[in-house]
Amino acid sequence: MTTTGLTLDQIAWRLAQELEPDWVVNVGIGMPLAVVPFVDPAKDIIFHSENGIIGMGPELEGTGVVDNDLLSAGKRPVSLIPGGSFVHHADSFALARGGRLDAAILGAYQVASNGDLANWKLPGARTGSIGGAMDIAIGARRVLAIMTHKTRDGEPKLVERLTYPPTALGVVTKVFTDLGVIAIREGRFILEEVAPGVEVGEVSAATGAELCTEKTCIMSLPR
Amino acid sequence: MKPKRKTSAQEAVERMHDDAVVFIGGFGRGGVPENLIEAVCQKRLRGLTIVSNNAGTSSTGIARLLEEGCVRKVVCSFPLAKESVVFKGLYNKGLVDLEVVPQGTMAERIRAGGAGLGGVLTPTGVGTDIAEGKQVIELDGRNYLLERAMRADFALVKAHKVDPMGNLVYRKAARNFNPIMAMAADWVMVEATTEVGVGDLDPEAIVTPGVYVDAYVAAIASAGQSMETAA
Numbered sequence: 001m002t003t004t005g006l007t008l009d010q011i012a013w014r015l016a017q018e019l020e021p022d023w024v025v026n027v028g029i030g031m032p033l034a035v036v037p038f039v040d041p042a043k044d045i046i047f048h049s050e051n052g053i054i055g056m057g058p059e060l061e062g063t064g065v066v067d068n069d070l071l072s073a074g075k076r077p078v079s080l081i082p083g084g085s086f087v088h089h090a091d092s093f094a095l096a097r098g099g100r101l102d103a104a105i106l107g108a109y110q111v112a113s114n115g116d117l118a119n120w121k122l123p124g125a126r127t128g129s130i131g132g133a134m135d136i137a138i139g140a141r142r143v144l145a146i147m148t149h150k151t152r153d154g155e156p157k158l159v160e161r162l163t164y165p166p167t168a169l170g171v172v173t174k175v176f177t178d179l180g181v182i183a184i185r186e187g188r189f190i191l192e193e194v195a196p197g198v199e200v201g202e203v204s205a206a207t208g209a210e211l212c213t214e215k216t217c218i219m220s221l222p223r
Numbered sequence: 224m225k226p227k228r229k230t231s232a233q234e235a236v237e238r239m240h241d242d243a244v245v246f247i248g249g250f251g252r253g254g255v256p257e258n259l260i261e262a263v264c265q266k267r268l269r270g271l272t273i274v275s276n277n278a279g280t281s282s283t284g285i286a287r288l289l290e291e292g293c294v295r296k297v298v299c300s301f302p303l304a305k306e307s308v309v310f311k312g313l314y315n316k317g318l319v320d321l322e323v324v325p326q327g328t329m330a331e332r333i334r335a336g337g338a339g340l341g342g343v344l345t346p347t348g349v350g351t352d353i354a355e356g357k358q359v360i361e362l363d364g365r366n367y368l369l370e371r372a373m374r375a376d377f378a379l380v381k382a383h384k385v386d387p388m389g390n391l392v393y394r395k396a397a398r399n400f401n402p403i404m405a406m407a408a409d410w411v412m413v414e415a416t417t418e419v420g421v422g423d424l425d426p427e428a429i430v431t432p433g434v435y436v437d438a439y440v441a442a443i444a445s446a447g448q449s450m451e452t453a454a
Contacts, residue, residue: 051250068252069397075251090334093327129301135327169350
């Protein structure tokens with residue numbers, strides 16, 4: 001980790017700005033969950049949860065009673081928005097693969113400059129948990145990855161070619177990290193925004209592939 | 224009318240036997256037929272292949288079956304949840320086999336099984352470990368994996384309401400895999416929270432028609448409550 005850069009909440013806030021009004025969005029478990037509280041309710045985003053919830057509302061906290069029949073994919077108690085609905089699992093994934101997701105927000109171990117995503121299994125591990133990630137990653141129109149720019153050991157997570165087992169090929173459209181916003185276009189990483197206080201050169205050095213920085217601007221954060 | 228109502232979970236699972244393939248509904252703790260699972264544990268079955276989304280939560284659901292030594296193999300999408308402690312223990316000792324399937328692929332293979340299809344073509348998993356040994360078919364410039372349909376000898380299903388014909392409605396996200404599993408098994412057993420009379424369920428709202436259901440048990444309060452007080 002670099003000493004400068006965004007906090008998780010700041011990365012989550014920035015990603016939340018990316019979502020457009022009336023989009024249908026799937027949110028993965030882990031880091032992606034941090035994004036939801038920053039989404040402006042006026043955008044009327046419809047959140048899809050893989051376990052068959054269309055129109056998932058915010059997580060419920062401290063109500064004292066847990067309804068096991070209304071949990072998020074991360075198994076946490078949630079609400080349903082007025083007008084929300086339930087479908088069975090085959091229909092829930094038909095929605096994802098069938099092109100109805102405007103975006104999916106997924107965590108990642110690695111993202112390659114050709115858009116390949118790795119987020120289910122560590123190299124050399126006997127197995128891992130796929131859950132809905134493979135279906136959602138190939139189905140969503142945009143895959144927005146949220147992750148730290150480097151591993152705990154300081155290795156780049158944005159790489160030229162994956163060294164981790166892939167989840168889906170050529171799917172990631174944008175990556176949001178503690179150092180900036182990186183778009184993937186025509187097999188290249190493009191640094192669209194750099195975190196305030198971070199040098200562009202620092203981002204290049206922390207990236208394991210060529211990084212285009214011609215049109216990089218400094219990210220503006222809320223005061 | 225063929226009698227489907229059973230007086231106990233034990234009676235409902237009477238026909239189950241060793242070495243069977245068993246679908247079990249549920250996602251996390253939602254829609255898990257806990258009472259039927261408990262009855263299978265008491266029956267001390269062995270060599271079961273369990274198809275379900277998770278590999279058990281803490282010591283409930285599939286974790287109970289694992290703990291009781293009923294399970295030879297688990298087919299699921301998410302085996303390594305933080306709470307899947309029983310499964311991880313057995314898997315690390317090599318005492319249970321595992322097949323990991325992408326969640327949507329699992330759902331669609333089961334749907335295909337229930338619909339009399341041989342399999343499905345899905346873009347999910349192309350270029351990943353999941354594609355190993357599977358046929359890749361190109362259609363209109365896009366690659367798909369040929370995934371075989373999946374059926375089971377038995378299905379254990381959790382529903383909200385049941386009527387004497389076996390018609391089912393579900394509650395919220397407890398629906399999950401239950402309706403498609405009910406369509407793709409040779410013998411389908413249901414645990415419902417409430418029983419209602421014939422004609423009491425709105426025909427437009429019935430999710431699983433009773434023709435798919437072979438046996439049901441209703442209104443058991445001991446386990447599998449959908450509402451619980453947070454610790």
